[in-house]
Amino acid sequence: MSPGQEKYIRYLLFAVAGVALFFYFTRGSLPIPDNFATKTGYAAAKSPANLSPHSLQDPTSPEDSLEEPEVTYASDVLKFAATHPGGRTNATFVTLAKNSDLWEIAKSIRQVEGRFNHKFHYDWVFLNDQPFDDDFKRITTSLVSGTTYYGEIPEEHWSYPDWIDQDKASRVREEMQNKRIIYGNSESYRHMCRYESGFFFRHPLLKDYEFYWRVEPSIELFCDIPYDPFLYMKENDKKYSFVMSMYEYYDTIPTLWPTVKKFAADYPEYIAEGNSIDFLSDDGGKTFNKCHFWSNFEIGSLDWLRSKEYLEYFEALDRGGGFFYERWGDAPIHSIAAGLMLKKEQIHFWNEISYYHIPFTHCPLDDRLRTELQCTCDPKLTFDWRATSCLSRYYEINHIPKPPGVDHYSPLAVLGGVILSAALVGILVIAVSPRSRGFVLHKTRRFLLEAQALWEEYRRDRLAKS
Numbered sequence: 001m002s003p004g005q006e007k008y009i010r011y012l013l014f015a016v017a018g019v020a021l022f023f024y025f026t027r028g029s030l031p032i033p034d035n036f037a038t039k040t041g042y043a044a045a046k047s048p049a050n051l052s053p054h055s056l057q058d059p060t061s062p063e064d065s066l067e068e069p070e071v072t073y074a075s076d077v078l079k080f081a082a083t084h085p086g087g088r089t090n091a092t093f094v095t096l097a098k099n100s101d102l103w104e105i106a107k108s109i110r111q112v113e114g115r116f117n118h119k120f121h122y123d124w125v126f127l128n129d130q131p132f133d134d135d136f137k138r139i140t141t142s143l144v145s146g147t148t149y150y151g152e153i154p155e156e157h158w159s160y161p162d163w164i165d166q167d168k169a170s171r172v173r174e175e176m177q178n179k180r181i182i183y184g185n186s187e188s189y190r191h192m193c194r195y196e197s198g199f200f201f202r203h204p205l206l207k208d209y210e211f212y213w214r215v216e217p218s219i220e221l222f223c224d225i226p227y228d229p230f231l232y233m234k235e236n237d238k239k240y241s242f243v244m245s246m247y248e249y250y251d252t253i254p255t256l257w258p259t260v261k262k263f264a265a266d267y268p269e270y271i272a273e274g275n276s277i278d279f280l281s282d283d284g285g286k287t288f289n290k291c292h293f294w295s296n297f298e299i300g301s302l303d304w305l306r307s308k309e310y311l312e313y314f315e316a317l318d319r320g321g322g323f324f325y326e327r328w329g330d331a332p333i334h335s336i337a338a339g340l341m342l343k344k345e346q347i348h349f350w351n352e353i354s355y356y357h358i359p360f361t362h363c364p365l366d367d368r369l370r371t372e373l374q375c376t377c378d379p380k381l382t383f384d385w386r387a388t389s390c391l392s393r394y395y396e397i398n399h400i401p402k403p404p405g406v407d408h409y410s411p412l413a414v415l416g417g418v419i420l421s422a423a424l425v426g427i428l429v430i431a432v433s434p435r436s437r438g439f440v441l442h443k444t445r446r447f448l449l450e451a452q453a454l455w456e457e458y459r460r461d462r463l464a465k466s
Contacts, residue, residue, distance in 0.1 A: 074369040077352050081227030084235065091211035091230035092146075093117075093124040094200065096192065099133045102140075104217035109143040112215060116225035121146045122213075125205045129158045129191070149205045157199040158191050160324065169324040176327060181251055184327060194323040196295070196330035198314035201305040210234070213299045222354035222363060222377035223370065229299050229350065239301040240338040241348035242293035243355045243362045244383055245390040250290060252327040257288035259320040260336055263313055270309040276339040276347060278397045279390070291390035292335035296357045299350075300334075304342070313337055344398055349391070365403040 073079035093112065097105050109124075123146040126132060132150045141148045160166055169190075176184025183189040206212065211230045233241065264271055264285075282289050304310060314333070322328040338347055354363045354370075354377045362384060363377035364370055370379070384391045385406050395402050 074366060074372050075352055077227060077232060077350075078369075078372065080232055080235070084228075084231060087231055088120060088122075088228065089211060089230045089234045090209055091122055091213065092206065092209045093122060093215050094127065094206065094212045095124070095215050095217075096127050096196065096200065097136075097217060098128060098130065099136050101217045102136050105215075106139060106143060108215050108217055108219045109140060111219060111221045113143060113145055115221040115223065118145050119226070120228060122230070123147045123149065123209075125149045125151065125203075127151050127153055127200060127203060127205075129153045151203055151205040153195065153199075153203070157195055157202075161318065163319065164321060164324050166324075172325055172327075176251075179251065181249065181327065184252075190323050190327060193328060193330045193333075194318070197323070197328075197333040198311075198318060201302050206302060209302055211299065212302055214295070214297065216296045216357065218358065219297070220356040222356065222361075223352065223373035223375035225353060226373075227352075229353070233299060233301070233348070236348075237346060238348045239304045239342050239346040240293075240334070241299045241350055242295075243297050243350050243353055244294040244360055245291060245335075245394060246294060246360075246383075246388055247290040247390065248292050248329065248332050252329065253288075253290075253322070253332060254326060255320065256317075256322055256326070256328055256332060256336075259317055259322065260288075260340075261285070263316040264340065266316070267309075267312065270313070271340050272343050274343045274345075275341070276344050276394075276397060279393055280336060280339045288336075290332075291393055292332040293338070294357070294360070295329075295331040295334050297353075297355050298334065309341055310337055313341070349394060365406075 071082075073082065095105060095108075124140070124144045126136075126140065126148065128150075129152070131152055137148070137150055160169070173185045173187065200206070201212070211233055213229070229241070232238070277285050279291055280289060281287060314337075317328070317333065351364050351366075352369065352373060354373075354375050355361070356377075360383040361377060361381045363375065363379045363382040365379045365382065365384075367379075369375075370377070383389055385403075392402065392406075394400075
């Protein structure tokens, strides 16, 4: 074995050790909740749909007591459900799909229908930049318990606006492909992000609805939803909701925040008092910390998206050209709008809705909640409290107590990330081909981001305690 090969093997072993260390301490920092039923003697209801006060009650009082036992609930949402057993609101599911997505969206429909909609029968709107074929319509109609509608996207909503230099946009896609940025070379992905950001809610098929629930192909729901999220949104004045949040890849949005800041300066009257700026920024709005709500799942108000404030916000961003000259996604677009133009109380996190979209899972840590909702997810796999999740920040700005034992800023996890990053840099130095160097560089950036996020969380916690 040559000295060069020995050096390469040493670096590889160093990387493997770093991966193991980082995984062990990061995973080990997630809490393993105690079994609530064992600790308290709670007897879960056999049917998740039984949300009467007695079925959600903690039977700690003696059987012969003459006093009415105090009713307790696993969450505010389930408390709402118990006190609002009936009623519906004006809402629909909405899916952007192609004919080729048929079998993947069929799986998603079965998830949604089985866990929720077979009892509520909400409509479902399907949108496509091409006409839907007969098979798509026939099969999806047979799966949905509500009424299905199929719409074609107007060409002006799925094409380049007049002010975009298409040659420049093409060069940008090529550059992003060379940098191995996900969807960096995709033209259709950019049209999709622009459409989801500023146009889907204007489609004639959605004009009479108040709320929407976005559903994408190949998602999974792990918990029953025996309550009505739409009704909860309406009755509690919620405008936007999510199940996961994370950091955006900065190379896709370098000029997004400066464009947003210019809009905010031009329209200060659109910026809400008591908003969520501290979710989006660590320095009062000077810079963007890249936190956003993952928009492949969102339940929101169509009236808010159709408001003058949001439409002018989208128009200002669209004129900036970042959908095509960079790769702005609809997730940060929606998140920044909600964070700036809504009050904190108008944004909701659905802890009760356990959700999977490749590659991340949300699973509630509360054992009682999972039992009541007959969840089938593993809480150890939840993305919520990892270093690259922004949920902790959302909890902090809303003064929500974190689940017991959550502690994802372990200094040892930071050390593991630093060691792993150093190992990958070492491999990068000796990598043979430009392609392999690009791949390792991408991985190095990713783990450096994790290490940075861990360190920032640790530093903020130390400052808060000092």
